Amino acid sequence: MRTMVKLQKQFGTSNSAASTILSLMTNELKKINELKPIIDVMCSKSLKDRHWQQIKLITGSSNDHLKDLTLREVLMLSVHDEENLKLLKENIDKAKKQDRLENILAGMQKEWSSVCFELKTFKDTEIPILVGTNIEIMQNMLDDHVMQS
Numbered sequence: 001m002r003t004m005v006k007l008q009k010q011f012g013t014s015n016s017a018a019s020t021i022l023s024l025m026t027n028e029l030k031k032i033n034e035l036k037p038i039i040d041v042m043c044s045k046s047l048k049d050r051h052w053q054q055i056k057l058i059t060g061s062s063n064d065h066l067k068d069l070t071l072r073e074v075l076m077l078s079v080h081d082e083e084n085l086k087l088l089k090e091n092i093d094k095a096k097k098q099d100r101l102e103n104i105l106a107g108m109q110k111e112w113s114s115v116c117f118e119l120k121t122f123k124d125t126e127i128p129i130l131v132g133t134n135i136e137i138m139q140n141m142l143d144d145h146v147m148q149s
Contacts, residue, residue: 035071041088042074046099051091058087101149108145115141 047055052066059077063069069077115138119128130138 035075037085037089038074039071041085041092042069044092044095046092046095048095048098051095054091055088058084058091104148108148111141111145 042055047067055061055066056063059066061077115134117130117138118132120131121127122129
C-alpha cells in the first residue's frame with residue numbers, strides 16, 4: 001500500500017495513464033485490506049465442524065459447506081456486518097484456543113502412552129498404591145501437564 005502511494009507521488013500528474021492505473025490499484029488494495037478481518041476469520045486452520053456450525057448460525061446461512069465457499073460467496077453472507085464480524089472473531093478465538101489445547105493434550109497422551117503404573121496393595125489392606133522407581137518422574141510429569149493445561 002505504501003509503495004502505491006509513493007508511486008502515485010512519484011508519477012504525480014505527469015503521466016495520467018500511470019496515475020489512473022495506480023489510483024485504481026490503490027482503491028482495490030484498500031477494498032482487499034477492508035476484507036482482511038473476514039479472510040482471517042474464514043481461513044483459520046483451527047476451525048472444526050463445530051465452529052463452522054456456529055458460523056452458519058451467525059451468518060444465517062443454509063449452506064452446509066461454508067468452508068468451501070469462495071470469497072465472493074462469503075461476502076454475500078452477512079459476515080461484513082460489524083456485529084457478526086465480532087461474533088465470528090470470538091468464534092475463531094475460541095477455535096484457536098481449543099486447537100492449542102487439543103495439541104497440548106495430544107502431546108500429553110503421547111508422553112503418557114509409554115508410562116507403566118505398578119500397583120500393590122498397602123500392607124494388610126486392600127488399598128492400592130503406586131510402587132516403583134519412576135513415581136517421582138511420573139509426579140513431575142503430572143505436575144508439568146497440570147501447569148500446561
